[in-house]
Amino acid sequence: MRRSLLVRGLFVGLLAALLVPRSALAQADPKTAQALTDELNNTWVIVAAFLVMFMQAGFLLLELGFTRGKNVGTMVAKILVNFSVASVMWWICGFAIAFGGDAVIAGDSGFLVGFGDTVAGAPFDGAGATFFFFQFAFAAVSLAIVWGTTLERIKFVAYPIYGIVFAGLIYPLIAHWGFGGGLFAEIGNGVQDFAGSTVVHLTGATGALAALLLLGPRKGKFGPDGKPRAIPGHSMPLFGLGVLILWLGWFGFNPGSTLNTDGSRFAEVVVVTNLAAAAGVIGASLTVFFRTKTLDVGMCGNGAIAALVAITAPSGYVEFWAAPIIGLIAGVLVVFSVYAIDKLIDDPVGALSAHGMAGIWGTLSCGIFSSPRLTTLNGVGDAGLVYSGSLKQLGVQAAGVGLAFVTVFVLSYATFFLIKVTVGLRVSEEDEEAGLDISEHGMYGYPEQFIPSAELVSYGAAPQLSATQASATKSTEVNA
Amino acid sequence: MRRSLLVRGLFVGLLAALLVPRSALAQADPKTAQALTDELNNTWVIVAAFLVMFMQAGFLLLELGFTRGKNVGTMVAKILVNFSVASVMWWICGFAIAFGGDAVIAGDSGFLVGFGDTVAGAPFDGAGATFFFFQFAFAAVSLAIVWGTTLERIKFVAYPIYGIVFAGLIYPLIAHWGFGGGLFAEIGNGVQDFAGSTVVHLTGATGALAALLLLGPRKGKFGPDGKPRAIPGHSMPLFGLGVLILWLGWFGFNPGSTLNTDGSRFAEVVVVTNLAAAAGVIGASLTVFFRTKTLDVGMCGNGAIAALVAITAPSGYVEFWAAPIIGLIAGVLVVFSVYAIDKLIDDPVGALSAHGMAGIWGTLSCGIFSSPRLTTLNGVGDAGLVYSGSLKQLGVQAAGVGLAFVTVFVLSYATFFLIKVTVGLRVSEEDEEAGLDISEHGMYGYPEQFIPSAELVSYGAAPQLSATQASATKSTEVNA
Amino acid sequence: MRRSLLVRGLFVGLLAALLVPRSALAQADPKTAQALTDELNNTWVIVAAFLVMFMQAGFLLLELGFTRGKNVGTMVAKILVNFSVASVMWWICGFAIAFGGDAVIAGDSGFLVGFGDTVAGAPFDGAGATFFFFQFAFAAVSLAIVWGTTLERIKFVAYPIYGIVFAGLIYPLIAHWGFGGGLFAEIGNGVQDFAGSTVVHLTGATGALAALLLLGPRKGKFGPDGKPRAIPGHSMPLFGLGVLILWLGWFGFNPGSTLNTDGSRFAEVVVVTNLAAAAGVIGASLTVFFRTKTLDVGMCGNGAIAALVAITAPSGYVEFWAAPIIGLIAGVLVVFSVYAIDKLIDDPVGALSAHGMAGIWGTLSCGIFSSPRLTTLNGVGDAGLVYSGSLKQLGVQAAGVGLAFVTVFVLSYATFFLIKVTVGLRVSEEDEEAGLDISEHGMYGYPEQFIPSAELVSYGAAPQLSATQASATKSTEVNA
Amino acid sequence: MKKIEAYIRHEAFEPIRLELLGLGFPSLTISEVKGSGRQKGITERYRGAELTNYLRPKVKLECVVAEADVQTIVDTILKHGRTGAVGDGKVFVCPVDEAYRVRTGEAGEEILQAHPDGAPTG
């Protein structure tokens, strides 16, 4: 197949080179069924990967919304630097550890992978590249989740350092166990985690917990009385856009995890994912409304995220009817979880609740709702409690959760501890007060909010005076 | 075919389960032409559906841009809750009513649909799920359009209530008539509405009109003199991003309505859609500029939306050359329409003009421009006036418009009327003044805009003081 | 093939018309291998085109972030009007000049193209429409790049005028030379520019340079001492979102330029593109940090853009390992370039550096890193220095860069010069002070930032008073 | 000369401005302030935690006039500023020693006059 591909590639390549209009290319000779099969699968998976990559924008906006205006620029630098560090580390070793063979603990091929290399016994080609990038996008999501608990006080330098360890070792290990044919396949008939409630979301949230324990709360979060106080984020609009982008991204995240278009099964996963998310919003909204008589906007969004996280593991294992139930429970759960956690520690975006608690619930829910049809189709684990009447799979799921949590927590805590004792984990109290934008990046993320316009005016910043002339030139003068 | 699919599914499933790297899956055995055909069609349609789903973000941003800063959080909660309610209602009964068989009035199968169920005589599978979600995304768009006229004064509770009725009954009825083989197929040789200028946009705008008539204008919109006054929206940037996202989403909306990739016809629809939108921006910009000597930013955007709405019905029926004409007229129309309507009632985002008037114009335009080639290809209705010289199709189109408008208006007015006399439709004058964010959601969407920073500072919010130390630590001190 | 397509189309069309649920369409008769091949290629390319179109939002946000709050509405109007003018011009003549045949200088068929027309000897159909739109999206990107240097002082009227010339003549010429089988194919064995580091980005940046030279710096950019002063942009969050959207868009830009799915090669391009971008962020971040001890947020983003621009030409010609090198150099380069340029002229967003310098570097880098495998596959040019040890291809690349630069600069300078001497290129000093929103569009983009709320209140704008009653109605009263 | 400083509700300002304008007192300055008095605070809720806001937004109106005009101004403010509910605000009168018009450099009470005559805008 490689050679025929090369030949065809060459032929098309030449045409492409001469670049006669695409319409002429319509004469390109027909592809083989094998090629069409592979290329259709890969086209679907790469598009799904793009949606997952776009989730970075969702996480950025969600965190921005929950942040104060003095700490917004640093979020932008953070997401760019983290995503970049993860990209490089995934290529260097992350991918190899995760998918370079199906040994129990870790893979061993595909370091610094290049075209034609042998990875897990197969030559690395376009299909490999598709898979490489799709799985990288998951690693990047997991890393993005980590930082939700650390907003507004962590030192920037901590990002790349932990990012290197996380994308190069921690996540790849868990990904290998859960997605790469490793450890999780050995437990019972296998831990069911279709798209990563545990592998991706719990892993991220666990890193977030480790970071938070070493960081402590933001200045002013807890009053002298020890009571938590509201530190409202600066922009619900940015938050809302973030939630919608994440919701969209999840249509790549879960359905893309079919890794192919067989039987258009991806669409079933789409419907399951959407029903759960919807139920999550409804569950969270009703819960928060009945508890406080006001509809907290952030909670509506957290409900969506929590439900999407929860449905991630079962999305390929449950029938439609189970989705709203799983989502609804996640939505209710996240509200109580946020309220409970907020009393003890400072998790500005609710990452521990929306990704941690919901990730655990979602993984366990497979043990309850996985249908025989889909369990057989995936060939992983056994049907859930409601079908089998047995707690077996629930136990298997719990084991997976426990394994992932302990491993990630230990490795993450160690890493953050080292960062803390070496370069330091938290900025000075003054810098925290000043905001990370001005103290770490030399400029506010919203300069016009913080710099007196009378000083900016000499730089031509203030529209003030000229509103006068503007009137003269463009607007009707009205006698005052 | 189902069984072979199952077998293959199983096989691939197992591989997927062992999760050897994707590259190995390149060995997956080739799919049948039948499977490739179905899966390619479905892959295209599901991607289009994602784009349509993303339009929710576009509507959110567009409305946010046209709203004052004190009413932004509620928009976010609204879009999440509405989309969620619609998701669940569509599954419960909306889909069944719309597409559960081609009886004249409504479908009757597919309630609470699940895999394998028989819907309209066919087993519900991946293809069904693709169609289910694609059509749901349209329902959600239609619902989102409704609220444009109600900003800044409607009670939150009205959203879910009307949402349930709209997504569960009103929209499904019209969708059945227009897309589901119902009523519209009976008029003449069928009403031409390729992607829903009437079914989706006019339906939404009609609901918006009903709501507005019962709501009345925002406090301060009309002066004591009865003259309309400007209530400028708070953010053109959010508005602009919203327009671009909607524009992008329309590439799923219209081209996806081919429901398959046959002859790559979707690309013709893409070009037609884009040419119309472009002409709409140009038409609206020139019109507003020559009328006011200034280029109203919102109008440029409304021009794009109006043209996109207008081209929605004809996008699959007209040749390239007709698109700019249809779009240009829509662009000119929307400006005059907004100006006229603004004198009488308060439609903050111009939904009545951009979705209502433009939707009507677009539907009628088929009666003028539909080409014989495409009419035959679609097998719906007859060629338009310019080709046939006959007004017949124009009449058929008008009938469709009338039917949809009357039905939706009656049902919507009744629903909103019941809401008004029971839970109430409009917030108190004080709450309207205070803004819906603080009064209905307990917190501003932009807290830093409304809460004195001297009070936030005790919570560590104000960068003020510390700018001082920041200087000490990070910035060059300059003697004052 | 046309007829079989028609037949099938007709059949499917009829079904679609009756609109029985999609699931029934699963019975659609299987497509031929030829049809599947074409349609799969086109599906991939059209999706890629959507991503490229979405880059418009990225450019809007990036420019908004770097602009002051008084000039944001005009950016929105600008992007809509430019994109629209380009859409129409591309259809009228741009496409024809660029791809209407492979004569050396320009194409000659496809003006006002319509379905069935003969373009470059082939009938224009769905495949043609796919190619038409994909290439249009590139033209629109190139035009968007032009304006980065002109923010906050250019007259709005200059946009559509130059836009007409650029999308109708300037870009099409270069696109014909580089992508359309023209001039560049004649130099050596062809200039290697896979997705347009030169054709798209350098072209845009060159137009930007011409505009800037005739416009001059913003008021207040250079102090009396001639030293450049900071004019901080108003929103890093909008900037950051823009960068991520552009990053996403580039996954359509480069990988889509394969123009087909053969061997899933697009995925290799995805990986190459992502590795380069990541290295760019890292390179720029480290450079700016070591130069200023603070991590300039804008520079992290510029690093990503510069690297993406640089990898655009080589993305289809280099192996994975070369990508991080090319990107890293681009990242370092952009920082020094921005600093150097900022001393002389006023380029608010760094377009000259990120698109110009990086575009040149990227094009030249092919001459260094192009691999024999991919050069053969593409059938353009020769392998680069590191493989061939020869400077030949480097020379060819340089020639391409020179040709494009000179042509675009001359044509653009002439156009802007004519604009300047006729309608004028720059707004009055008063209007610049007042901001373009109020002076050219009659309203601020952020009204609440500039209009005293005591005046808006009579229009019901200020939440102030009512916060009082709100408390009465919704919030716990606390004794003061 | 006296300076009148009034802390009033936002919605009171427009009618006051209009009447003063009619009375020949176009010249005044306002600013956004936050005040506390007998009016109560409001409590916001956010993710389960609370934030109480004791300061309410008010408009501060400053207007320097000749001794003779003080009562007119004060009465106008009192007239339109009153809702009868706590939070209507206060008006204070303070002494002013001297006044200058920047545009001309003139000093003294006469610069406080309204000059109905047109003048180049800017």
Add this chain to the structure above:
Amino acid sequence: MKKIEAYIRHEAFEPIRLELLGLGFPSLTISEVKGSGRQKGITERYRGAELTNYLRPKVKLECVVAEADVQTIVDTILKHGRTGAVGDGKVFVCPVDEAYRVRTGEAGEEILQAHPDGAPTG
């Protein structure tokens, strides 16, 4: 009557407000100001260029009280306002001739009292 005008740090305000409240002086007004004094400017960096910021954000506290209460207020401000670092600010006392309560139209010093008694909110 006297008006006390204090330019203080943001974080000084809350304790001052609380103590004044306790002492029976709930009524005051604050506004955001930018001040320059002996405190130094800070330099921001942006894309290689610099921007120096000589003005620092401060809170301006205004409170009109009876002659007799001036010292109490001033002492409270001085007590909580001090960090000992440059930039703590200044307090000024100015004369006030007359005062009116908008809600009632009453005039005179008595309107400055706190009235512990409840009153309809608004």
Add this chain to the structure above:
Amino acid sequence: MKKIEAYIRHEAFEPIRLELLGLGFPSLTISEVKGSGRQKGITERYRGAELTNYLRPKVKLECVVAEADVQTIVDTILKHGRTGAVGDGKVFVCPVDEAYRVRTGEAGEEILQAHPDGAPTG
């Protein structure tokens, strides 16, 4: 002691600040205000409707100085504040009874001096 209150154009501030600094008067406070006077309003257009804006943004400059220095300050403001067009603004001088430096608690005119000597920043 006197307090100088000036309502000026934004672009007038920077030169004034610099000259005062040179003259040994670094201490001053500014705030954003909106003023109306003889200057005219501007009309904004939005979706066909209009919104007229009668208040123009100005900078309010406050500076308390010793009696002896008043004229210097006023002259500096008049010098740089003048464009000759309506809207240049006004300068008022009011009496101040007492002044305190929060940092030290010192009172009296001497606290108004500039102290060229360095001091720990904060």
